[in-house]
Amino acid sequence: MKKIILLGYMGCGKSTIAQNLSKITNIPFLDLDKCIEKKANLSINEIFEQFGEIHFRKLEHEIFVELLQSSENNIIGLGGGTPCYANNHELLKSDDVTSIYLKASIDTLYNRLLHNKSKRPLIANMNEEEMKEFIAKHLFDRSYYYNHAQYKISVDDKTIEETVQDILGILA
Numbered sequence: 001m002k003k004i005i006l007l008g009y010m011g012c013g014k015s016t017i018a019q020n021l022s023k024i025t026n027i028p029f030l031d032l033d034k035c036i037e038k039k040a041n042l043s044i045n046e047i048f049e050q051f052g053e054i055h056f057r058k059l060e061h062e063i064f065v066e067l068l069q070s071s072e073n074n075i076i077g078l079g080g081g082t083p084c085y086a087n088n089h090e091l092l093k094s095d096d097v098t099s100i101y102l103k104a105s106i107d108t109l110y111n112r113l114l115h116n117k118s119k120r121p122l123i124a125n126m127n128e129e130e131m132k133e134f135i136a137k138h139l140f141d142r143s144y145y146y147n148h149a150q151y152k153i154s155v156d157d158k159t160i161e162e163t164v165q166d167i168l169g170i171l172a
Contacts, residue, residue: 101149
């Protein structure tokens with residue numbers, strides 16, 4: 001059974017695009033972070049605060065593997081950092097997976113994240129210049145892992161609908 005995996009940096013639209021894709025395809029969408037919160041019975045922030053990032057990344061890897069091994073059709077939205085740890089990027093290349101990197105430019109990410117940065121603990125207390133630099137550095141560090149996806153779709157200057165159509169074209 002094929003799994004559709006959407007990955008990319010925070011603000012690239014993984015959840016929104018996955019929800020829309022799910023409605024069109026009738027394939028259930030699972031947000032990896034929400035699955036982790038449900039299993040741990042704690043928010044992502046609480047897991048980080050109480051147990052630290054290493055514990056979170058181990059949990060994230062275990063649950064990602066569980067989702068991939070399930071016999072159900074699913075669209076799985078990864079956390080922005082998921083591909084970068086525990087060799088998760090290697091799982092993006094499996095035969096039973098269609099992995100898609102939703103690629104966004106620094107400017108696109110910055111403009112999207114600026115509006116709801118209070119909901120993003122990593123950038124909540126940054127000024128505009130710090131935020132832009134943070135995104136640029138992170139994207140540079142993570143692009144190696146993101147580029148292990150089988151497909152790359154640019155989301156710059158596209159509507160949600162256009163991006164969903166691009167994905168449907170890949171899946172056809």
